[in-house]
Amino acid sequence: MNKTFNNKAWWLVLPVFLMVAFNALVPLMTVVNYSIQETFGNNEFFWSGTTWFEQILHDEAFHDSLRRQLIFTGLILLIEIPLGLAIALCMPRNGPWVSVCLVLIALPLLVPWNVVGSMWNIMALPDIGLLGKGINALGIPFNYTRQPISAWFTVILMDVWHWTSLVVLLCYAGLVAIPDAYYQAAKVDGARPWAVFRYIQLPKLKHVLTIAVLLRFMDSFMIYTEVIVLTGGGPGSTTKFLSIDLVQKALGGFDLGPAAAFSIVYFLIILFLSWLFYTLMMREEAK
Amino acid sequence: MRKRYIVLTLYIIFLMLPIYWLLNMSFKTTNEILGGFSAFPRDFTLDSYRTIFTDPSWYNAYINSITYVVINTIISVVIALPAAYAFSRYRFLGDKHLFFWLLSNRMAPAAVFVLPFVNLYSAVGLFDTPWAVALAHTLFNVPLAVWILEGFMSGVPKELDETAYVDGYSFPAFFVRIFLPTISAGIGVAAFFCFMFSWVEMLLAKNLTSVAAKPIVAAMTKTASTSGYELGLLAAAGVLTLIPGAIVIYFVRNYIAKGFALGRV
Secondary structure (H helix, E strand, O other): OOOEEOOOHHHHHHHHHHHHHHHHHHHHHHHHHHHOEEEOOOOOEEEOOOHHHHHHHOOHHHHHHHHHHHHHHHHHHHHHHHHHHHHHHHOOOOOOHHHHHHHHHHHHHHOOHHHHHHHHHHHHOOOOOHHHHHHHHOOOOOOOOOOHHHHHHHHHHHHHHHHHHHHHHHHHHHHHOOOHHHHHHHHHOOOOHHHHHHHHHHHHHHHHHHHHHHHHHHHHHOOOHHHHHHOOOOOOOOOOOHHHHHHHHHHHOOOHHHHHHHHHHHHHHHHHHHHHHHHHHHHHHHO | OHHHHHHHHHHHHHHHHHHHHHHHHHOOOHHHHHHOOOOOOOOOOOHHHHHHHHOHHHHHHHHHHHHHHHHHHHHHHHHHHHHHHHHHHEEOOOHHHHHHHHHHHHOOOHHHHHHHHHHHHHHOOOOOOHHHHHHHHHHHHHHHHHHHHHHHHHOOOOHHHHHHHHOOOOHHHHHHHHHHHHOHHHHHHHHHHHHHHHHHOOHHHHHOOOOOOOOHHHHHHHHHOOOOOOHHHHHHHHHHHHHHHHHHHHHHHHHHHHHHHHOOO
16 A cells, blocks of 8 residues: 655554553663662662673573573474464364354463463373373373473473464464465366465465464563463473563562563563564565 | 364364363362362362352452453553554654564563563552553553554555545544444454453563452462462362453454454454
C-alpha cells in the first residue's frame, strides 16, 4: 500500500508512545544506572564503570545458564516448529470440527504459566502422577526431582504441550489463506502431496513461520514461571535457565549491580538473536 | 486422509491428558491423593472447590486477577487502535524506528523488569493495586496489539477511507462508525491476545502486589507452604483458572479461524 507522508500521524501514535515509554524507559534507565554503580545501602552510589559487566561475562555460573538456555531454546525450536506445522496440515479446512479443534488446541495457551507448572508437576510425580507412574511402569527409572535427564524431559514435554499450539494456530491461519486456485492448478498438473507442500504451501507459509520462530525463540529464551514451579531450577541447577538465575540474583541476593549488568547482557542477547533470525529468514524470503 | 485425523486426534489427546489429570486430582481428598496412584477419584469430593468459594483470600484473588486483566485489555486495545491506523496508513518521521522499538519491548524478559517496576510503581503510589499490574502488562501487550491490528488494517483498502472523506465524514466519525466495524475481527483477535498474555503472566503480577490486590497466580503458591502440600486444593484452583480462558476462546472461536487469515499474523 502506498502511504502518504504526514507527520500529524504522530498524534495518533502518541498515547502508545507515552504508555510504553513510561513502562520501558524509566525501568531501563534504572537498570543501566545500577549496572555501572556500586552501592553499600543508604542510597549512596559510587561509580564502578564496567566492573559488573566484566564480572558477569567471566562468571562460570552465567556461562552455564546461558549454555543451558541455548540448548533448551534450540531443542524447543527443533521440536515445536515441525510438529506445529505437521499438526496444522492435519487440521480439517472446513466443517463443524474446525471450531472444536481450534478451541481444544488453543486451550493450553490460556492456562496461567504457574498452573502449567503445577499441572505438569502433578502429572509427573513418580508415584502418583500419570506420566511419572507410566514411565516407571515401563521399567525406565523416572524421577524429575532427582535425575537431570528426567527433569529435562519433563520440562521439554511441558513446553511442547504448552506452546506447540501457537505454531499450529499461526500455520493453520497461513494455510487457510492460500486461495483454492493454487490447489486446483496443482491438481491439473497432477502434483503429488509432497510437491503441493513443497512448492505451494511452504512458500506461502514463510511469513507466518517467521513469526512463529521469532515468538517461540523469544518466549522460550525468557522462560521462568513454568520451570520455577515444576523443578525450581533443579535438580542441583541443571534446569536453571537465564531468567531463573537473574531473579535469584536480583530478588534473592539484592546484588543490584551484577543483576543489572546481567539484565542488560541478557536483553542484548535476545535483541541480537531476534535480529539475526529475522534477517536470515527475510533474506531467504527475498530469494 | 484417515492417517491425518489419527495424528490430530493423538495430539489433542496429548493436550487433554494433563488437564484431565488436574480435574481428577481436584475431585480427590488429600488422603486419596497421597495414598497412591488412581486414574479416577474413588471418594468423589467437592471439598477443594468449597474451600475456594468460601475463603475470601481465594475468591478475592480471582476477582483481582480478572480486574487487572480486563483493565489491561481495554487500555491496550484502545490506545493501540489509533497507533495501528497511523502505522498502516501514513509514513511519518521515525515510523520504522518507532515500530521496531515497540516490538523490542515484546522481547524484554519480565525478569529484567521486575525490580525496576516495583520501584517505579511504588514511587507513583500504585503498588499493590490492580492498576500497577494492568499498566505493567501493557509493556508487552500494547506492542502486540499494535502489531496485530496493523496487520488487519493493512488488509482494508485505502479507498474505504477516501470514499468516507469524500462523503463528508470527519476523521473521528469515520474511524468509529465505519472503520472499527470493518476490522471488528481484528479487534477481537487483538483483545484475545491481550487477555491471554495478561491472564497467564505470573512474575510481574506476583511481585507488583502484596495483600490487597493479590492475584490468583500468587495465591496458588501458598498451597505449598501454609498447611503442608495441599495438592487437591492446588488442582481445584488450577481448574478454576482454566474457565475464563475457555470462555474467551469460545467467544473468539470464529475470529481465530477467519481472523488469523485476515491479519498478517
